[in-house]
Amino acid sequence: MWGSQSVSRVGSAVAYFALIIYLAQTLYPAEGQKAQLALATGAVFILATSLAVILAPITGSIVDRHDRRRVMLLCDTLSGVVTLAVAALMLTTALPLWVLLLYVIVTQTLDITHEAAFETSYAMLLPDEALTRANGMVQTTRTLSYLIGPALATLLIGLPALLARGGGGGWLASLHDGVPFALAVDGLSFLIAAAVLARLHIPSPPPAESHGGAAANVKADTRLGWTYLLRRPPLLHLLVVFAVLNLALAAIPSYQVLLARFTLAPDLEARGLGFTAALAILQTATSAGMFLGGLAISAWGGLRRHKFLGIFVPLGLMGLGLLGVGLSGHLYVTAAALACTVFLMPVATAHSSGIWQAQVPREMQGRVFAVRRLVARFTAPLGMGLISLLATRLPPAPVIAALGVLVALLAALQLLNPAMRRLDDREYLEGLAQMRAGD
Structure with a gap:
């Protein structure tokens, strides 16, 4: 398949x-x-x-x-x-x-x-x-x-x-x-x-039971997906973290253009390179980094226990990578920072997806994952719009650096959160759900 x-x-x-x-x-x-x-x-x-x-x-x-x-x-x-x-x-x-x-x-x-x-x-x-x-x-x-x-x-x-x-x-x-x-x-x-x-x-x-017509099914299924997440706060927090990550990383194509056009201009002039060549270098480094990250997690297979470390440690490093992208004024340092940042993306995403697929009951995954996709992907166009708006008023480098700090701090807070350390503990999550259902 x-x-x-x-x-x-x-x-x-x-x-x-x-x-x-x-x-x-x-x-x-x-x-x-x-x-x-x-x-x-x-x-x-x-x-x-x-x-x-x-x-x-x-x-x-x-x-x-x-x-x-x-x-x-x-x-x-x-x-x-x-x-x-x-x-x-x-x-x-x-x-x-x-x-x-x-x-x-x-x-x-x-x-x-x-x-x-x-x-x-x-x-x-x-x-x-x-x-x-x-x-x-x-x-x-x-x-x-x-x-x-x-x-x-x-x-x-x-x-x-x-x-x-x-x-x-x-x-x-x-x-x-x-x-x-x-x-x-x-x-x-x-x-x-x-x-x-x-x-x-x-x-x-x-198959799930029907609740009437198609519209009624969609409405009931969406409510079920939200209820499932609200009763399991660690999964909801994980979803929010990735929504913020998508907000910060969705605009990477815009980052590349803005950095090559403005932030790196003095370095490009010193090296005798033009905008097109610089953009090609940044895009190639980014694509190669993400591809190699996918190969790495495919060969490794990820953590068997304490999978939260496979999510939040890479996310923290990705935030630091974005910070490096924003602070760098040199083409090849920026390209390397971008490559390292996106190299870690498949590692974090694969661990996260593995947790979702293992924790959510098989017969409910379509409905719960629908809410997951809705929230996570909604922030991607917002990120593109935010960067476009801020670029009209601020230099791109400090904006990128600030987003990197935001991602790194969010990852660090989740590493310190005792509840997030038990993301792959099904009994713990179901216990939380039963408590909240009783309330």
């Missing part, structure tokens, strides 16, 4: 990059269309991020009420068919923006639903002690897709023209635009994942 879904994840990264290329080269290629291009790419990003928040309660309700393998199978199949259909349409006409946005809405909805079913399947297949490693493997795949997706998309988009210049390639060389070919590859990757899922046995817990 991990291998087939990894192929699909890389295919999705290819499709996203190809879609941006289509906007830039086909719909808005003229010099005077920069505003339209900016609005179009912004609309794609806003749709992708906002849907993850809006649909969280709905997808959580769905995966707890249906067979999770069938949900993933349906999502992969529909995503493949829709993507191949859009690729076929692109061969005959230039698709308007509204069609592309509709495509984003449909495929993102399917992807979010698939993710909810996928994440709640880990604990049905693996013992608790293997969950941290499994989450690390998925983190590695996700980062790898970010690394190779743009390069692979560029290769696929340029392949028809390359074959045409070589005098071969048949029908592929006849394509005037390689974007449909890249989308077709993504569509096939979904169908491959679906074909593998069709032959796998992935158990599902007994």
Whole structure:
């Protein structure tokens, strides 16, 4: 399942990059269309991020009420068919923006639903002690897709023209635009994942009882998810910590641009480097750091006991890393600090996800994880907006340093909190829940 879904994840990264290329080269290629291009790419990003928040309660309700393998199978199949259909349409006409946005809405909805079913399947297949490693493997795949997706998309988009210049390639060389070919590859990757899922046995817990119509189910399920967390304060505190972390780290792409443009300008001038080269160095260091962090936690497998240390020690170090990013005025020191900061992200995330998957009952994970995703992801666009707003009034370096201090202090406070040291103690959490239910 991990291998087939990894192929699909890389295919999705290819499709996203190809879609941006289509906007830039086909719909808005003229010099005077920069505003339209900016609005179009912004609309794609806003749709992708906002849907993850809006649909969280709905997808959580769905995966707890249906067979999770069938949900993933349906999502992969529909995503493949829709993507191949859009690729076929692109061969005959230039698709308007509204069609592309509709495509984003449909495929993102399917992807979010698939993710909810996928994440709640880990604990049905693996013992608790293997969950941290499994989450690390998925983190590695996700980062790898970010690394190779743009390069692979560029290769696929340029392949028809390359074959045409070589005098071969048949029908592929006849394509005037390689974007449909890249989308077709993504569509096939979904169908491959679906074909593998069709032959796998992935158990599902007994479905949750219905409370009436779909809207009533979603409302009741969201209330259940919140009630579950409110009765278990350590899990709620863990969720708040990661919400703050997402607030601080979601704007890393903005950090890179602002630092390369302003903070590092004197150092770049001294080294004879331009903005583009500096930004490429920062982005490469960040991507490599996150990828290596995923490999490290996948190979290590994480802590078997005292998993809270695998969360809050890395988070504290990540805060110090952000502080270093903000204080540094040298390109390579900043790149190293960014790489070290994001290297620790998969380590902390894998331990956290392992705790959630081990502690939450299998039959409730869809609904509880829906609330978890809702809170954690809601702060990511807030972080982007906050950095954008503050950048208009303050230099970026002190803002980044302040966020680093906030993350480090929050992690230190949780390390000193006796309740958080028992995050992986199921009996303790259930005892708290019973006490609060009695109150």
